[in-house]
Amino acid sequence: MSEDRELQQAAIIRFMCILTDPDPPINELVRFGIVYRLVELISRYPDQKHGAIFVLVKMIQSSYYQVLLDCGVVPILVQLLKSDREEDRLLAVWALGNIAEKSPPSYDHVISCGAMLPLLAQFDEPHSTPEMLLCASWTLRVLCSRYPPPPHELISPAILELERLLYSNDSDVLLNASVTLACLSETNDDDIIEILIGLAVIPGMIQLLEHPLSVVQLQGLRTVYAIMMGENDDYTQVVIDHKPLGGLMNFLTKTQRDNAKKAICRIVYKFTFWDESQLQEVIESGIMQHVIPLLENSDEQIKRYAVWAISNITEQRNHDDVNLLVAQGCIEALCDLLTSPKPYLVSAALDALGDILIVGFTGAGQGYLYITRIYDAGGFEPLVALQEHPNEDIRDKASDIIVDYSDYWDD
CATH class of the missing domain: 1.25.10.10 (Leucine-rich Repeat Variant)
Structure with missing residues (x-):
């Protein structure tokens, strides 16, 4: 290998050009020992550092990155994070993120070489460019997300x-x-x-x-x-x-992701059994008007947490709360669940309908209206059929609703 500085610089420039090709011959560069020579140049000749680092960084994306680790590239990159030149620091930040992302051992190596604290220092640089902040935030994401x-x-x-x-x-x-x-x-x-x-x-x-x-x-x-x-x-x-309910409601009205809907319904459900004040917060937030329609969703887990949240609210038998749920279409949605093949969904729907009717006939003055809404929603026939359900608990709940309000059903 030549010790002529001009020839070294020319060779580095040539390697930089080669590595911009769509399919660079990285395997040949590795085979000829170029990686070891570049690491040596960085250590001995600071003026060759930037070009040599650029070549090494480009090689990180290849399947030969382990050769770079074996040559001691990571400590050099960590040291480069303290450079006065942002251009050098940016290369180091990008390279360390790519190395850490390659595999658990390479990640551990980056962490053990002390990359974290000098990486964080990039955010405190008074003149950090948007490009640096973006790249550093990405590398920080790589280092902290594993x-x-x-x-x-x-x-x-x-x-x-x-x-x-x-x-x-x-x-x-x-x-x-x-x-x-x-x-x-x-x-x-x-x-x-x-x-x-x-x-x-x-x-x-x-x-x-x-x-x-x-x-x-x-x-x-x-x-x-x-x-x-x-x-x-x-x-x-x-x-x-x-108080996350306002934000959760905002997200629920916009998302099409079933996993997000399920997560939100589960959070709302936990609010409803946490304590009475949190249950009331659910009501006042307005989120239930967006949860109730989810009972028509095909995802069973979404229905599960939505109906459990409704049942927890109706169980309190608060007249204002029940009237509000009914006005938001709760009865119709619950009636749809009465034909579900899942017994736990049917049982929860019966619990909620039973509580709603109790409220309607014991002070809300809406009992007959609620009965009519169940009829109009097609809920009466499933209630009758559920009296023959193989699950005893479901049979009893359906029978109680039919028998307790038999005078009104006849009307």
């Missing part, structure tokens, strides 16, 4: 920076930050959840439920769902205290 996540001493400063990025005007940067925080909330790691709560991430993620981009809204939903479905009641209460 399971298990990095050590807690690295996660805390990372979450602090991610929380700031939730307020970025760049939607791509915001998406990277929100995806990362959503992934961290799903780790089921109490220490990480404590950090998320302590650094005020929860209100920022709930705010994303109102974002115009559905993919960003989804990250807010993932976070709310992960924490509320966990086993720690204190964490659930933190989410409830930040």
Whole structure:
């Protein structure tokens, strides 16, 4: 290998040109030992550093990236994150993200070489370009989204920076930050959840439920769902205290994703049995007018949590609440479930209809109207048929409704 600096520079430029081809001969460059020589040039000749790094970075995308790791490229890239030139730092940020994404061992290698803290320093640079912020947020996403996540001493400063990025005007940067925080909330790691709560991430993620981009809204939903479905009641209460129902309703009215609808219905259901004040918050939020039509959805799990939420509300037998649900089409939707092949859906629908009729005939003054709506919705015939259902509980519930209001059915 030549020690002539001009020949070295010319060779690097030639390699840069070769690697811009659609199908560059990377295997030949590796076979001739070019990788080792480039690493040596970076160490010995700082003025050749940028071109050599560019060539190595382009090679990272190939199947020969392990050769780069074996040559000690990662520590060089980590050191490059401290360069005075943003152009060099940008190359390093991009390269480290790509290496970490390749495999669990390469990810562990990037973390063990100390990439996290100098990466986070890129966000504090006073003159960081939008390109740097985007690339750094993507690499941070790569480093924090894998399971298990990095050590807690690295996660805390990372979450602090991610929380700031939730307020970025760049939607791509915001998406990277929100995806990362959503992934961290799903780790089921109490220490990480404590950090998320302590650094005020929860209100920022709930705010994303109102974002115009559905993919960003989804990250807010993932976070709310992960924490509320966990086993720690204190964490659930933190989410409830930040009042996510308005944002959830906003997302529910716009999303076509069944998994999102199911998650929202499950959250609403948990609100309805948490305590009486939260049940009332569900009513006052207006979200039930969007949950009730989901009983007609073909997804069984969506129906499951929607009807359970309705049943929890009607079980309280509050006249105003029941009247509101009826006005929102609750009776018609429940009648549709009476012919379901799933006994637990039929049973929940019977519970709710029974409570509605009790309310109607014990003070709401709407009993006969409710009976009429059941008739008009085609619910009477299924009620009669359910008296012969193989499930004893269902037979008894259907029979009680028929017998208790027999005078009105005859009318």
